[in-house]
Amino acid sequence: MAVRSFRIWLLDIRDEIAGIRQLTKDTNADAFAASWAMKRAVQHALLIIAEAAKHIPTELKDMRPEVPWQKIHGLGNLLRHEYRRIEPGILWSVVIDHLDDLDKAAAALLDSQSE
Numbered sequence: 001m002a003v004r005s006f007r008i009w010l011l012d013i014r015d016e017i018a019g020i021r022q023l024t025k026d027t028n029a030d031a032f033a034a035s036w037a038m039k040r041a042v043q044h045a046l047l048i049i050a051e052a053a054k055h056i057p058t059e060l061k062d063m064r065p066e067v068p069w070q071k072i073h074g075l076g077n078l079l080r081h082e083y084r085r086i087e088p089g090i091l092w093s094v095v096i097d098h099l100d101d102l103d104k105a106a107a108a109l110l111d112s113q114s115e
Contacts, residue, residue, distance in 0.1 A: 006055065006056055006057055006060060006113070007110060007113065009052040009053075009055040009056055010052070010056065010106045010109055010110050011110070012048060012049075012052040013049050013052045013053065013102065013103075013106045014106050014107065014110075016045040016046075016048045016049045017045075017049070017099050017103045017106075019041075019045055020041075020042055020045050020046075020095055020099060021099070023038060023041055023042065024038065024042070024095055029088075029089065029092045032088060032091070032092050032095075033088035033089070033092070039088055039091060042091050042095060043079055043083070043086070043091065046075060046079060046091070046094065047076055047079050047080065049072065049076075049102070050072050050073060050075055050076025050077075050079070051076060053069060053072045053073065053076075054073060054076070056069075056109075060109050060113070063109065063112065064105040064108065064109060066101060066105065067101065067102055067105045068098075072102070075094065
């Protein structure tokens with residue numbers, strides 16, 4: 001398998017965040033919690049984000065210390081292995097409180113690095 005550039009992983013993160021935003025833009029916490037399809041779509045997007053984040057080189061992550069990289073990895077592990085413990089409110093909190101900072105950091109890392 002070909003090695004992917006870290007830029008592709010960062011673009012994956014940004015694409016998944018854009019998808020989550022599009023999906024949840026006209027909803028609220030209650031509607032989100034009531035929608036099986038929306039929860040599953042967000043869970044899957046967050047899994048992709050967590051997986052992509054694992055492939056970002058440490059030296060790049062160190063440039064964005066405001067991003068909780070370990071928590072992103074941890075969320076991925078929870079979604080993979082302990083998915084029954086994930087309450088809709090936790091997912092909603094990630095959507096509302098954390099994706100903007102991650103998106104900004106991914107954009108900044110993309111802008112700061114050229115191949």
